[in-house]
Amino acid sequence: MSTPVVHAALNFTLTGRTALVTGAARGIGHAIAMALGQAGARVGVCDLDAEAAEAAAARLREVGIEAVGVGADVADEAQVQAMVGQVQAMLGGVDILVNNAGIVSTGPLLEVTTAEWNRVMAIDLNSVFFCAKAVLPGMMARQSGRIINIASVAGKRGGGLLGNSCYAAAKGAVIALTKGLAREAGPYAITVNAVSPALTDTEMTSALAPQARAEVLAQMPLGRAGTPRDIAAAVCFLASREAGFVTGEIMDVDGGFMRD
Numbered sequence: 001m002s003t004p005v006v007h008a009a010l011n012f013t014l015t016g017r018t019a020l021v022t023g024a025a026r027g028i029g030h031a032i033a034m035a036l037g038q039a040g041a042r043v044g045v046c047d048l049d050a051e052a053a054e055a056a057a058a059r060l061r062e063v064g065i066e067a068v069g070v071g072a073d074v075a076d077e078a079q080v081q082a083m084v085g086q087v088q089a090m091l092g093g094v095d096i097l098v099n100n101a102g103i104v105s106t107g108p109l110l111e112v113t114t115a116e117w118n119r120v121m122a123i124d125l126n127s128v129f130f131c132a133k134a135v136l137p138g139m140m141a142r143q144s145g146r147i148i149n150i151a152s153v154a155g156k157r158g159g160g161l162l163g164n165s166c167y168a169a170a171k172g173a174v175i176a177l178t179k180g181l182a183r184e185a186g187p188y189a190i191t192v193n194a195v196s197p198a199l200t201d202t203e204m205t206s207a208l209a210p211q212a213r214a215e216v217l218a219q220m221p222l223g224r225a226g227t228p229r230d231i232a233a234a235v236c237f238l239a240s241r242e243a244g245f246v247t248g249e250i251m252d253v254d255g256g257f258m259r260d
Contacts, residue, residue, distance in 0.1 A: 012240040015040030018091045019239065020084065022074050022131060023101030025052035027202035028150065030059075031228030032098055032235050037065030039236055041096065044087035045069045048101075066091065074101045074127035075119075084134040093142060094135045096239045099128040099149045099174075104204055105166045112166050124170035128177060132192075136185065145190035146239045150231070151175050153198045153254050175250050182248030191247040195234045198254030200226040221256035 019036045023029040025047035037043045037060050045060065047053035050071020057069035068090045072083035088094060102124045105116055128149055139145030155171030175194060182192040199205060199216050205225075217223060234253045237243055252258045 010242055012236065012242055013040045014096070014236075014239060017095040017239075018042045018044070018087070018093060019096035019098065020044040020046060020087050020094045020131075020135070021098040021100055022046045022127065023048075024098075025049060025056045025069075027204065028197070028200060028228045028231050029098075029100040030056050031232040032100060033067070034060060034063075034065075035229070035232035035236050036096065036098075036239060037067060038063070039240075041239075042066040042091040043068075044083075044091055044094070046072055046074070046083055046087075046101070048073055074131060075122035077130045077133075080127070080130040080134050084131070088138070093138045095139070095142075095144065096146045097131055097135045097148070098235055098239075099131050099147070101127055102150065102170075106164050109165045112164065117166050120166050120170050121173075124167070125173050125177075128174055132181060136190070139185070139190050140188045143189045145185070145188070146243075147181065147185070147190065147192040148235050148238050149174050149178050149192075149194040150235075151178070151194040151196040151250060153196055153252065153258050156196065156250075156252075156258060178250065179248045186247055189244075191238070191243065193238045193243075193246060193249045193251065195231055195238070196250050196252045196254065196258075197226055197231050198252075198257040200228065200231060202228060216257075219257055220254070221259065224255060226253060226255060 019041040021033040024033040024045040033043050045053050045057040054069030057067040060067035070083050072079040105120045151174045152171040154168040155175045159168035178194040
């Protein structure tokens with residue numbers, strides 16, 4: 001008689017790991033920071049607004065999560081390096097990086113100024129490069145790590161929800177960077193993935209006109225907008241040990257919007 005194989009229970013806890021989340025003072029970023037902390041991680045809460053970052057970290061501490069708030073402009077490489085150094089000094093080496101910080105640009109391309117184009121690229125794309133570059137040496141030395149980028153369905157379909165071609169180009173580049181970096185980081189047991197939301201209820205999307213919102217929801221089989229918690233749940237999975245064989249993946253969390 002063969003001996004039955006006993007499989008260990010799945011383990012999605014993040015105890016003992018340090019996470020850094022950008023744009024984490026509110027919205028999707030704050031939901032991600034809270035979810036990672038509730039899973040056991042120590043959390044560095046980064047935001048352009050240092051006071052808002054500390055206030056968000058305080059909300060995590062109120063529920064028993066070890067967290068620090070750090071102010072930084074993630075479009076500035078020197079500030080990113082300083083931010084990562086501060087988080088590492090206070091919480092330990094960064095095991096999980098979530099590149100969430102971003103802005104939306106709307107309107108036709110002919111109305112986009114060069115300054116606006118550069119600003120969107122700096123915040124939505126350059127920040128991913130700067131933050132990944134800052135945490136990779138430590139992850140490579142430890143032969144372990146998770147990098148999770150927040151992309152958008154706009155990066156796959158060329159805009160069309162809130163974002164225009166400028167925003168879509170930035171998020172499309174994030175998708176390409178995710179796939180390329182997954183190849184580079186794989187030999188060091190570092191996974192690199194992206195979560196690609198569709199319409200999600202946040203302050204950023206609150207300006208959407210009711211008719212436009214209804215038109216978007218009509219294209220979504222689940223018939224509702226996403227919530228920050230929906231996105232956070234996907235991030236938690238990708239951050240977990242159980243996602244160790246998932247890399248270079250662009251996970252649509254979109255209510256079925258990209259089903260075609």
